[in-house]
Amino acid sequence: MSHSTEHIDNTRTAVKSPNPRLKNWNIVFRKLKKNKSAVVGGILIILFIIIAIIGPYITPYAPQTQNLVNKLQPPSGDHWFGTDNFGRDIFSRIIHGTGLTLMVGFFSVLLGATVGILLGIVAGYYGGRTDSIIMRLMDILLAFPGILLALAIVTVLGGSLVNVVIAVAISSIPVFARIVRGSTLSVKKLEYIDAMRALGASDGRIIFRHILPNITSPIIVQATLNIATAILSASGLSFLGLGAQPPQPEWGAMLSEGRNYLYNAPHVALFPGLAIVAVVLAFNMLGDGLRDAFDPKTKE
């Protein structure tokens, strides 16, 4: 696009949407559309959502139907991904598990992000003692490496998919709190916040109407990337037998069952793993793309 047309284009969007925030979103969206990897990631995610919604109605077999005569069959025309140790169709089970996986990722991030955002914004906005208490608490949660905190929480709550969501959510709180606190600190310094305060706006109004809408970009990026890690952690916990319980068609749990048949039926572990890789990859690709798109330093 030549320089002059781009200029006209910009004015046109400006006329269409007088709200500067909307204009920024347009720029982000344009950058995102040009990023091939992000587009592929986005399309994959939409595809997985469609599979999760309509997939269960069109799978060739029911996910729980056992057929012991046909157990551990390699992939074939009848069973695209083969069958497991109970003769269940792995392809159908993976399709049925898609919604489970997406929901676990989405809800654990939704829960973790909501709490983390509130804590971070309060810490950043009020500062002082409130800030140090909240952030020290976050440091304590961060002192447990990787999956360990979620593991400890699941130990307390007991193994189930809902508890896995809670556990993964709690372990993602500090990440959001830190990012939001940092962004809040930088927005808080801006003059218009002082102006709002001088006009007598309440803290709640300033936080939710004026700070939060201005720090959405790092939150969106982090949330997208975090869905990827949440899916990995949750499937890891299920793999360890602490999450989804059989016969739920959860991918991590399916992989765990496949462990025992690596010698004669490696496909039982192969396909659920590939499914996890595909979903996680999609969220990582979109997340990376969003980060670049929100970064004012990267060119359109």
Added chain:
Amino acid sequence: MFKFIIRRIIQTIPVLIGVSILVFSLMHLVPGDPAQIMAGESAPKEQVENIRERLGLNDPLPVQYFNYVSDAVQGDLGNSMRSGRDVTAEIGARFWVTVELAFYSTVVAVFIGLIAGVVSATKRYTFTDTAIMIIALFGLSMPNFWLGLMLIQWFAIGIDLPAWVPFISDTSWFSPSGWGSFKQIVLPVLTLGTGSAAIIARMTRSSMLDVIGQDYIRTARAKGVKERVVIYRHALKNALIPVVTVVGLQFGGLLGGAVLTETVFAVNGMGKLIIDSIQARDFPVVQGTILVVALLFVFVNLLVDIAYRYLNKRIDLD
């Protein structure tokens, strides 16, 4: 520098206290009576009461916490309910296995990650760069427990290759389980290190690109300094500073990741100990092991901060 180290150590004290409270609470947050759980569901009342008395569960919580911490500081983390052995002894036997696993994985990850990152940065926007970054993205997105199983399938169980493949007929080169010999170490280390290698590669690439874009590199090039010298002596040295932090954090993070890797490869480290103990509801061991891993992680982070400060004196970590 000395002042910084002291201040940084003081800062970790509240974290350590918080971690100990959290780990202590683990047993008390589990639904049900810990003494009953330990004794078993059908145990007679006296036995449950005995356990309660022995563990001091009748004391008020703050007293229990104080006792737990003062015992822990002296190296007493209680006794395993399964084996009756000292928890400290149980952990002691496995501590170095996990540290070794995390350490070797970090070394492999740094080696692969640095080379991949530098190559990617110097060949920016070429096919090589794209290929490396796609592989890194895969590395980042793979569940390591799945990678472990696949590596076992390919390189421990072995794949029968068709006859036209020269020299190799099958690929069962390494051992699928255990820890100690070279054959046993290779697969777990690769499994655990892959994700970190990917992170380090991405970090190194972006850090190198930042540095290469700076004025002093252009000056060095303008003066006619050889490209290799520019890259390795001038750029890499400065690009490595942020990478050091990532490497340190990775090592710490791998201590947590070891839980899954050790389970897949039946490596008798702290990670597998945690899982086995959770399944056996052996809470003293779960508590003790999680405490030790968290303390180790905090300690590593402290060292990383000090190293970062030492390498980059301009930064002020308040």
